[in-house]
Amino acid sequence: MTDGRTAQVHSGENLLxxxxxxxxxxxxxxxxxxxxxxxxxxxxxxxxxxxxxxHRAIHFINRAPGTTVNNLLAILGVTKQSLNRVLRTLIADGLVESRVGNLDKRERHLYLTEAGHELEAQLSDAQRARMRAAFRDAGPEAVAGFRRVLEAMMDADMRRAYTRLRDTVG
Amino acid sequence: MTDGRTAQVHSGENLLxxxxxxxxxxxxxxxxxxxxxxxxxxxxxxxxxxxxxxHRAIHFINRAPGTTVNNLLAILGVTKQSLNRVLRTLIADGLVESRVGNLDKRERHLYLTEAGHELEAQLSDAQRARMRAAFRDAGPEAVAGFRRVLEAMMDADMRRAYTRLRDTVG
DNA sequence: GAGTTTACGTCAGTCTTGTTGACATTCCAA
DNA sequence: TTGGAATGTCAACAAGACTGACGTAAACTC
Known part of the structure; x- marks a missing residue:
């Protein structure tokens, strides 16, 4: 199991x-x-x-505006108690708005306020700047490989959540 | 700053x-x-x-046996107090051994015990299994790109720590 | 229409893991 | 030899995750 040479056993392909x-x-x-x-x-x-x-909450609310609490829970992979603590402060501070659902009044739909969008942009810009620099340094081929490996490393559930998100038209 | 089209301005290269x-x-x-x-x-x-x-402590002690607490601190990027709590339990549970330095008696050199090595192998195997599956799915080209992007994403300090570690002959 | 399920919020308590502050020991250099 | 720097330990605290229990309102089901 811990044998570093297993890969080399398969002759023919280079599995080094x-x-x-x-x-x-x-x-x-x-x-x-x-x-x-x-x-x-x-x-x-x-x-x-x-x-x-x-940050995570703000990112995904911005990403999928109007998402429900349950939805966000599934994406973030935390308990509702944990998320609730964060959401409560964000709502209290006027960064996130929680609207009761029209069709299903049990649901709360989450949106960023003006102030919320400002903070999101600030955080996003910082994170994207580094990612952009890394992508540029590494080049498009490397970026494609980077993405392929990361996707292969996710759990099935995550990959589903991610794919769903990725294909969402804002 | 948040303009999605900046990349396309550079004509000639494809920066999409x-x-x-x-x-x-x-x-x-x-x-x-x-x-x-x-x-x-x-x-x-x-x-x-x-x-x-x-896990992190065990990984890097295994990686660089005899490392000092200070050294480990720099690699892990946490405070010494935070690391100490973890080390204390690992030492108490007989997974890690702490030896006073010969040259400098202020230093403690850290080693995994037999039991420590066992746990390390168990954790390592689990993590490597997933990484191996991801690498195999993605293929060698993708893996090279993955590595290039990750390295470009590190801070200078981290890259130094990582490079030093990577080039260490166990 | 009654009973069950779902969605959400909250209170209380615990655990891990990060933080600062205070302190002991050891080394080194002025 | 003495004072400062480096190394590591102990104590107290905060953020953020968790579980468990409970309440309310709305939706669904039979």
Missing amino acids: FLTDEQLRQGIEAMFFAYRGFTADPDRILADMSYGRAH | FLTDEQLRQGIEAMFFAYRGFTADPDRILADMSYGRAH
């Missing part, structure tokens, strides 16, 4: 990129890159009394 | 992969993939009373 050493490098790259990925928004959020959880 | 939409997809892929990346070890750790922090 599947050695344990290559995998470990991939794992560590993922760890360090994720820190870079969140670093810039984290800095902005630290000044207000918000955290990464607020 | 740098549109805001592409960047957003990259950001979301990163978010979902990181969940998948940590999901399997997290499940194992949940059974014991350990968390992701313990």
